[in-house]
Amino acid sequence: MTAQAAPTIVDDAVQPQRAAMLAMGTANPLNCMPQDEYADWYFRVTRSDHLINLKENMKKICRNSGIKKRYFHHSEETFRRHPEPAVRDQPSLDDILATAVPELAAAVALRAIDECGRPASDITHLVFTTYSGMHMPGADLRLASLLGLPSSVKRTSMYFHGCSAAVAALRVAKDLAENNPGARVLVASAELTLILFRAPQEDHIDELVTQALLSDGAGAVIVGAGGADEGPLFEMVSAAQTTLPNSEDGADGQLYASGMVFCPSAKLPALVRENVEQCFVEGVGPLVPSGGGSNDLFWAVHPGGLAILDSVEGGLALAPGKLDASRHVLSEYGNMSGTSIIFVLDELRRRGDLQPGGLGVMLGIGPGITMETMLLRVAAA
Numbered sequence: 018m019t020a021q022a023a024p025t026i027v028d029d030a031v032q033p034q035r036a037a038m039l040a041m042g043t044a045n046p047l048n049c050m051p052q053d054e055y056a057d058w059y060f061r062v063t064r065s066d067h068l069i070n071l072k073e074n075m076k077k078i079c080r081n082s083g084i085k086k087r088y089f090h091h092s093e094e095t096f097r098r099h100p101e102p103a104v105r106d107q108p109s110l111d112d113i114l115a116t117a118v119p120e121l122a123a124a125v126a127l128r129a130i131d132e133c134g135r136p137a138s139d140i141t142h143l144v145f146t147t148y149s150g151m152h153m154p155g156a157d158l159r160l161a162s163l164l165g166l167p168s169s170v171k172r173t174s175m176y177f178h179g180c181s182a183a184v185a186a187l188r189v190a191k192d193l194a195e196n197n198p199g200a201r202v203l204v205a206s207a208e209l210t211l212i213l214f215r216a217p218q219e220d221h222i223d224e225l226v227t228q229a230l231l232s233d234g235a236g237a238v239i240v241g242a243g244g245a246d247e248g249p250l251f252e253m254v255s256a257a258q259t260t261l262p263n264s265e266d267g268a269d270g271q272l273y274a275s276g277m278v279f280c281p282s283a284k285l286p287a288l289v290r291e292n293v294e295q296c297f298v299e300g301v302g303p304l305v306p307s308g309g310g311s312n313d314l315f316w317a318v319h320p321g322g323l324a325i326l327d328s329v330e331g332g333l334a335l336a337p338g339k340l341d342a343s344r345h346v347l348s349e350y351g352n353m354s355g356t357s358i359i360f361v362l363d364e365l366r367r368r369g370d371l372q373p374g375g376l377g378v379m380l381g382i383g384p385g386i387t388m389e390t391m392l393l394r395v396a397a398a
């Protein structure tokens with residue numbers, strides 16, 4: 018990826034108190050699974066080795082997934098203690114998820130708070146997102162308690178936004194920061210795939226794709242609108258959400274007593290390819306300087322799968338290398354659903370290719386089909 022020129026944007030005058038990402042943190046559970054061992058492991062723990070053709074199919078999907086390894090909270094030990102999710106479809110997941118989701122979220126939130134250099138008690142708003150379980154009170158409250166946030170913190174939970182969740186949460190955080198002077202918003206996203214772990218079924222290749230690509234992770238970002246004094250990383254210039262018409266069946270998730278069933282459609286990559294440019298142009302295009310094309314921007318794209326990234330690259334006619342950060346995250350961690358985008362942002366800033374003032378687009382792709390776009394500007398060093 019080459020360093021880019023730093024275009025200026027047009028609406029600074031109308032948005033004096035623009036929100037920015039001030040700090041971020043990411044983390045994964047400890048169990049690391051090489052992708053080339055996954056099919057053998059998965060069919061063994063689900064006692065499905067007799068489904069020989071399906072297992073071969075799974076091996077092929079894993080080989081072609083662009084993923085080297087994934088991380089999981091669960092392990093073989095989980096299924097020795099709780100055999101239900103692996104073999105009977107009657108899982109007893111709730112206690113595990115109710116504890117592990119806020120704990121993982123707290124670990125990443127602490128990293129972001131540390132990086133920010135101000136105490137947790139300065140957090141005024143919490144926006145929490147997950148699909149890995151639902152409780153009342155929710156994981157957001159447990160997270161607030163683990164972090165020791167003030168009891169006055171204003172909590173917003175966003176459940177079941179799938180792979181566009183963290184971009185949507187950041188959009189909400191941007192509005193909160195820009196409309197509440199002094200606000201310091203903690204965005205936390207945590208996903209554990211234990212909620213959707215199920216034995217393979219012969220007529221459900223879509224579920225096999227889910228089992229082969231999705232993985233566990235959490236990310237946190239602190240958002241404020243205090244200007245340069247706060248040491249911003251990325252200014253959040255403008256955000257948009259676009260829902261593709263008649264695409265509800267493009268990614269279908271349903272929560273049952275036995276856990277979540279999530280089925281991405283085989284047509285999802287084509288839907289993305291056909292629509293991504295229009296979503297970009299309509300969503301944040303008007304703020305990109307005239308003459309600036311998609312290749313003049315940096316890109317943080319949800320690494321949903323190799324075919325998804327290839328579709329975004331093709332649909333926007335991006336130069337090779339433009340999605341390297343997303344491809345790297347896919348390879349090293351798998352598809353951590355909405356959380357992935359925070360890993361991509363973190364990867365982009367670590368690479369050191371971004372130029373102060375450089376513009377880029379963050380793109381989340383989730384059920385709907387929903388495309389969440391946010392125009393970002395790299396803050397001055």
Ligand SMILES: CC(C)(COP(=O)(O)OP(=O)(O)OC[C@H]1O[C@@H](n2cnc3c(N)ncnc32)[C@H](O)[C@@H]1OP(=O)(O)O)[C@@H](O)C(=O)NCCC(=O)NCCSC(=O)CC(=O)O
Binds near residue numbers: 223230268284325384
């Ligand atoms: C799964 C793959 C790695 C497999 O790649 P391959 O190179 O092996 O080959 P391929 O794409 O031709 O697929 C192999 C065979 O599997 C079938 N196949 C692929 N995806 C399928 C799906 N979702 N449902 C049912 N069948 C599917 C193909 O039709 C083909 O069938 P046949 O062999 O009969 O021709 C890739 O297709 C991929 O990256 N797909 C995108 C995955 C995806 O949807 N990710 C988003 C998850 S949801 C998400 O991130 C956001 C959200 O919505 O929340």
